[in-house]
Amino acid sequence: MTNIFWFRRDLRLQDNAGLYHALKSEQPVKLIFIFDTEILNKLVDKDDARVTFIFDVLQNMKQELHAKGKDLNIYYGNPVEVWKEILATHQIQTVFTNHDYERYAIQRDDAVASLLSQQGIPFRTYKDHVIFEKNEVVKDDGKPYTVFTPYKRKWLSKLTENGASVLDSYYFSSYPSEHLYERLEDVSSPSVSVTLEAMGFERSLKTIPEKTVSQGLIAKYDENRNFPSIAGTTRLGIHFRFGTISIREKARKAAKLNDTFLSELIWRDFYAMILSHFPHVAQGAFRPEYDQIQWRNDEKDFEAWCQGKTGYPIVDAGMRELEVTGHMHNRVRMIVASFLTKHLLIDWRWGESWFARHLLDFDLASNNGGWQWAAGCGTDAAPYFRIFSPDAQTDKFDKQKVYIKRWVPEFCTAKYPKPIVDHKVARERCLAVYKEGLGRKVD
Numbered sequence: 001m002t003n004i005f006w007f008r009r010d011l012r013l014q015d016n017a018g019l020y021h022a023l024k025s026e027q028p029v030k031l032i033f034i035f036d037t038e039i040l041n042k043l044v045d046k047d048d049a050r051v052t053f054i055f056d057v058l059q060n061m062k063q064e065l066h067a068k069g070k071d072l073n074i075y076y077g078n079p080v081e082v083w084k085e086i087l088a089t090h091q092i093q094t095v096f097t098n099h100d101y102e103r104y105a106i107q108r109d110d111a112v113a114s115l116l117s118q119q120g121i122p123f124r125t126y127k128d129h130v131i132f133e134k135n136e137v138v139k140d141d142g143k144p145y146t147v148f149t150p151y152k153r154k155w156l157s158k159l160t161e162n163g164a165s166v167l168d169s170y171y172f173s174s175y176p177s178e179h180l181y182e183r184l185e186d187v188s189s190p191s192v193s194v195t196l197e198a199m200g201f202e203r204s205l206k207t208i209p210e211k212t213v214s215q216g217l218i219a220k221y222d223e224n225r226n227f228p229s230i231a232g233t234t235r236l237g238i239h240f241r242f243g244t245i246s247i248r249e250k251a252r253k254a255a256k257l258n259d260t261f262l263s264e265l266i267w268r269d270f271y272a273m274i275l276s277h278f279p280h281v282a283q284g285a286f287r288p289e290y291d292q293i294q295w296r297n298d299e300k301d302f303e304a305w306c307q308g309k310t311g312y313p314i315v316d317a318g319m320r321e322l323e324v325t326g327h328m329h330n331r332v333r334m335i336v337a338s339f340l341t342k343h344l345l346i347d348w349r350w351g352e353s354w355f356a357r358h359l360l361d362f363d364l365a366s367n368n369g370g371w372q373w374a375a376g377c378g379t380d381a382a383p384y385f386r387i388f389s390p391d392a393q394t395d396k397f398d399k400q401k402v403y404i405k406r407w408v409p410e411f412c413t414a415k416y417p418k419p420i421v422d423h424k425v426a427r428e429r430c431l432a433v434y435k436e437g438l439g440r441k442v443d
Contacts, residue, residue: 002090002185006097007033007072008105010128010243011057013064013177017128020175022096028185030090031065032192033058035076035199038104044357049204049326050238053360055196057244062193070184073192076199080111092121098128098243101276102364129243130269131251132158134276137269144277145270146286148380152266159255174248206326208360209235211245215257222260228317228329229402234261235327237361240268271369274379281368281378290377293437296345304420305340306354308408311419312390314398315339317407324407326360331397337374338388343426345433348375376434384434387427 005022011033013019022029040051062072075082086092095116100109113123127133137155138144145151196203213234217224224232239245247265254262278286285291304310308319318332328336333355340351352371356362372378376386398404401411410416 001027001093002030003027003094003096004030004032004086004090004092006095007031007058008097008100008243009241010098011054011061012244012246013061013181015174015246015249016098016177016243017126017175018096018098018124019177020180021124021126022094023177023180023183025094025183027093029096029183030185031070031072032086033072033074034079034082035074035194036108037076037078038108040199040201046200047202047204049206049208049360050242050362051199051201052196052204052206053208053238054242057242062191065184066187068181068184069187070181071187071191074194075192076194079108080115083112083115087115087119087121092116092119094122094124096124096126099125099133100129101133101272103279103282129247130272131155131247131265132269132273134273137273144273146274146379148267148270151270151273152263155266155269174246206360208238209327211236211239215253218253218257218261221258225260226331226397227403228332229398229400229406233330235361237327237359237363241361241363267369268363268366270379271365274369275365281372282364285375285377286372286379286381287377289438290375292439293377294433295347297347297350298344301344301420302340302346302350304417305336305344305346305351309417310339311417312339313401313404313408313411313416314390314394317404320407322355322358326358328359329403331393332403333370334374335388335390335393337371339390341371341375342387342430343390343421343423345430348372348377384438385431387430389423391423 003022003025005019010016010018019029019031035054043051058072058074062074065071075085077085095112097109100106109123109125116123132155135142135144137151137158139150139154145154213236217231217234221232221234224230226232236245236250240247240250247268251262251265254265274286275281280286305315305319308316308323310316310319314332315336318328318336321332322328337348337351340346341348348371352367355367355371356364359367369378373381375381376384394401394404404411408416
């Protein structure tokens with residue numbers, strides 16, 4: 001008999017909750033990962049950098065395990081079909097993994113759990129992707145928060161409940177998987193693996209941000225995070241997304257070094273909680289009345305936005321940075337999202353889908369929450385009448401145009417396009433359309 005640990009959004013051998021619980025059991029543990037065709041077949045780009053990233057992380061994990069005489073088996077296919085194959089060739093006692101909160105992942109896990117239960121095999125999942133999940137931070141009446149500030153206050157209070165310090169708190173306890181590696185199943189022969197080419201993908205040339213950042217950067221995060229021309233943000237998003245770093249480890253450091261950075265981690269928990277309690281946000285507005293807005297959805301305007309040719313330099317710089325690197329500065333994300341939804345009156349879901357395709361750090365809960373915030377239709381959102389002026393944002397956060405000139409080299413030349421819409425006209429149009437859609441008066 002053997003136990004199995006199934007990697008998904010938790011691609012690390014250290015401080016991994018589900019892996020730790022698997023290794024604590026008495027049976028040897030077999031490690032697996034499944035490249036899910038239900039996900040991969042929906043990807044547009046065959047050189048998708050996230051697929052290359054996952055593949056390389058798994059290869060590095062295999063090398064680390066091989067040095068210990070252990071292995072990680074990598075499958076490719078529909079998860080239920082893969083599990084049928086595994087069940088046909090292994091005697092399994094228990095399957096361990098970590099929670100995933102997205103709608104498809106829940107359906108997938110339900111299907112796998114049902115398959116396993118037919119053979120009397122338990123399917124055990126653990127919290128690993130967030131600090132607090134689902135119902136752990138709720139109002140006193142048990143209802144979920146929909147405004148961030150009171151959620152944050154309750155979140156922080158949970159760290160010190162029962163008189164425990166932040167670092168000693170149960171919620172920050174670590175899972176020292178590395179102390180139990182001897183319980184991993186010895187290297188099998190032959191090992192199950194797959195190549196990028198066999199899955200129909202090409203190697204991406206995009207550069208992946210490092211998963212380590214200096215303490216100095218985090219210590220000055222609140223001072224520097226809004227200025228896109230400097231390296232003031234951690235760019236750890238892809239590592240949080242796929243679990244190559246521990247959220248507990250980073251939260252411990254943030255609690256010591258910078259409250260603003262800790263707050264960003266709390267936002268991540270907040271949006272994951274919203275997705276759990278209000279799954280309709282994955283398809284529509286958190287506030288249903290905003291689904292009545294009549295978007296213009298002009299395809300030429302959308303194409304200009306995608307290509308970074310709107311005539312608004314800060315917007316164009318952000319879109320070009322995204323296209324080339326798979327990253328966009330956090331402040332600029334808000335600017336380009338506001339521009340698309342309020343200046344161009346294009347459905348926020350169009351922008352969300354574009355980000356989902358191109359962002360290395362795409363995470364459904366956070367991406368959806370950010371877009372709905374910008375469009376005014378989400379939880380704790382920017383009011384519909386708050387319309388960013390791209391020029392004002394530039395003067396405040398890129399006054400010397402350093403960021404703009406980096407990504408828009410033709411800026412201030414005859415080659416640079418004129419604005420596709422006038423800011424004042426766009427603002428007035430936006431207010432009128434939102435007013436009509438929401439059926440409320442504009443103050």
